[in-house]
Amino acid sequence: MYRKLLKSIRDYKRQTLLAPFFVMLEVVMDVLIPFNMGRLIDEGINGQDMTALWRIGTLLIFMVALSMVFGVMSGRFAAQSSAGFAKNLRQDVFHKVQEFSFENIDKFSTGSLITRLTTDITNIQQAFQMSVRVGFRAPMMIVFALLMTLRINWRISLIYLIMVPILGYGLTKITRIAHPKFKQAFKVYDKLNVIVQENLEGIRVVKAFVREKFENKKMTDVSSQMYEKFSKAERTVAFNAPLLNFSVYLSMILLMWFATVQIMGGQMTTGELISCVSYTMQILMNLNMLSMIFVMLTISDASMQRVTEVLAEEPTIANQTAPLTTVDNGEIIFDDVCFKYTEDSEEFSLEDINVTIPSGSFVGIIGGTGSSKSTLVQLIPRLYDATQGQVKVAGQNVQAYDLEVLRDAVAIVLQKNTLFSGTIKDNLRWGNETATDEEMVHACQLAHADEFIQDFADGYDAYVEQGGRNLSGGQKQRLCIARALLKQPKILILDDSTSAVDTKTEAQIRENLSHEMPDVTTVLIAQRIVSVEQADFIIVMDNGKIDQIGTHDELLASNQIYQEVYASQVKGGLADND
Template sequence: MMKLFRMLKPYRIPIIFILALIFLQTMAELYLPTLMADIVNLGIVKGDVPYIWKIGGFMLLIAIGGTTCSIIASYLSSRTAGGFAKQLRSRVFRHVENFSLQEFDKLGTASLITRTTNDITQVQNVLTMMLRMMIMAPMMCIGGIFMAVSQDAKLSTIFLVVLPVLAGAIALIGSKGFPLFKQIQKKLDRLNLVLREQLTGIRVVRSFNRGEHERVRFNGANTELRDASIKVNVLMATVMPVMMLVMNFSMIAILYFGGLRIDGDHMNIGSLIAFVQYAMQIMFSLIMVSMIFVMIPRASASAERINEVLDMQPDLSDPAQPRTMKLMQGTIEFDRVTFRYPGAENAALSDISFTARSGETTAIIGGTGSGKTTLLSLIPRFYDVTEGTVRVNGTDVRELKQEELRSKIGFVPQKAVLFTGTVADNIRQGKDDASMDEVIHAARTAQAENFISEMKEGYDSLIAQGGNNVSGGQKQRLSIARALVRRPEIYIFDDSFSALDFKTDAKLRAALKSETTEAAVLIVAQRVSTVMDADRILVMDEGKIVGSGTHKELLENNEVYREIVSSQLTEEEIA
């Protein structure tokens, strides 16, 4: 956790003010019992009413001053902790943005969300307490002991027994609590995972009547979290009873032995009252420490999880000395490329070699699991090749800055993803400064203009979270428009026409031809009708290219392609 607190450097001045204010507040609270002792010993016992009013007024001023310091310190500590949490969340978010798909696969989306929200909130809460209690408690404890000794040194020997007992109890409970809090955060990850899967897949759950199964899964994860929380809360709940028990026995001992010292004329009544108040301050300072120790284990577990994210270095990074891309517009070259997913025994791609040039359409077709999407993922460097080289415009993609590389690519993923905002905002995801004319032109080319014009607000119509208020085909067309508005040198369509009817598919491909005359186009598709007009078709099977050529050439020479075609087209259509 101390590693994260290094980020508090920008807040040094507010922290110094907080320390000063808490010091003044503590001094005020420590001085009040001494003044009370003076009122009793010199005012009440002697019947000096003016002295009582004088010291009483002074006590009121000190109390007001201490309260003012407390209010300002609370405000500054909340501002500091809030600013720290904001800065930390931004840092985690920026770091996660640089992750490759391998890091996302390793940590999991649900866990990353928990770490960015709940875990940082835990650290923020404990920081708020530490800025006040962690500083105030030791000052109050040490100051209280010093002031108690000044009232009666012999009676203060009670603390030699009490303080080690309390410190031992706090340390024992804190050490037991840390691993339990770590478990709680993992259980929370699991609950978030189940909940996220259930909500995002609600259509599948309902269509297959799996509601009861999902309820059982959710209840299982929820019960595990509840049981872990109860276990740790029962442990932490023992702190307060132990503290109160020790404190009450201490009060009994102080009053008993203090009474004996008053009876023997070794102590005044006012001094005993002050001593009792100092004892209470010492005990309450230890209660504050115990409250911090209740929160610190959970915050430490959260801090460990946050540091795990921040310490994780992306497998993909920009080169120290990036090269400038050569002036070979829209050329992609795979040179003996082999790729293996981390931890996998078999390669997903083996010995892939081909070149896609500007002005050409290269289509990739093959059975499920043949490696088509994996192949496309290597071009924008979602993954790095295991062996071989992928070149864009003649330059190895590993020697280019990722931002420069991806600025040349218009990528349409297999699963269409839309964001909350207007239709125009979603299309402008491809180009922030696109004019309205460019947006409309891209939508028209993507065959999206008709359904957009039928929407109530047209291009200003709102898209719901995940695009749930538009159909699958409409999502795909908006995703295609998003790539088109960019006017990149390379277009990658990863099975992006699957939700379109044959008529719309044909119209869209015809419109794309005039838009992509100076760009390299790669299309992955399941439909033969989508790829048959391509300049070249690559046939993939089990991670290898087993055929390359035009539709006519492959029908004559490639058995795998003939099987795919015959499974989709009639003999008349093939002819």
């Protein structure tokens, strides 16, 4: 786990090494200062030697100045290395998520991924900064202070040799108990983020259905769970302070008692006592620092595991060795295809799919909710891979193509239309980042989006709010279609992406596509019969299987599902071409 995370240090290795180097120099100065303070008292004050007083006093001032400089440098490099490490780690996790297939993404909720990219990485950054600076300083200071105490009076040093293991054992015990509790708490954190995200994204629905009280209760419940989990973890960690205070006071009492006896017996000087008291404070203060690191590492260890889970996740869809880099045409073949979302699933979502779609044809797919229409088309650009059988494009298994090449050749407008904050041009250039203004206008004309874009004061430079909230459903759908057309694909998949467009406009879009892009294979998933009745053939899906394939007239004459859908829509006036 640590090795995988530390790979993200990369270009900040220099700062990561310089931080503990200057810490070491700072520790040397801090350890020598008490020793020379003892000399100043014994040789200068008690010995009434002004020369020694000036010499040692000047040396002490110089050491204090150096200690401050080394401290500033170590803090500076520690801050740079930790911030750089967090930046790289956040980028690595984000880039990893971009490589995920839909199957990988399904394993992590959106809220969980957001928590890992924000809160978890912030915890790791803080732990890293403390480790690079305090994590080096505290042990070095404890060891060096012990060595100096041994040099001054070995009997006094026995106090520390007894107290340090006791304190170390107590801190380790606290860490082991608190760690699983923090791990549980972060799972609740994920749930909290999911609720916040869903509420903010669906705030209009919440308002429309007057569900504010229900949403408030959800937030109250998860906040209470979070309070309970974090309280249990923090209560365990809270034992750290009493344990440390006990160690500090007991050490000081024992030190004063033994030192008094030895001073009265002439075995110890006043200056040596002052030095030992200073070393005692250094040891105990740095034990306190170590305990803080223990707490931080306890909290961050759960975060480290969660971030490592994302980094260690292997994409289920990846390029094969020497992949194909050209898609010749838009022919699609499903050859004995079966699919299920997870290996543990007992039933297939798609089963025994056999169909050939010639290049340049217009194919409709229709079926009830849950008949796996969207799942079927998502196998074509390898958003998922078939569990059994083969999906072929231009006569080649889709797994043989380079992923980027395949997905550039297949433009898919998903059921959920997604637009991003930015201008209309910014959104259109997702289809082709080098598209000219003329190409964008032409694509929008084909998708019947140009007419409403021209109504905006800023035209194609009009701002689109996050998720396209300032656009209607039909406007969003037409923009998404135009964006897909800019890819100039071999295959165009429209997954119920004209449902918010009126039938007349939809018919004009289909007519534009057939005239302007005759060689493009178009696969249209629709709920309305009128949307697919002009297709070369129509695939009727039912419960993950192909119920029948045929033209509008053939299905209307022989397919019960198609007949029922047609009858219901004719009765409701939805199949009227006018």
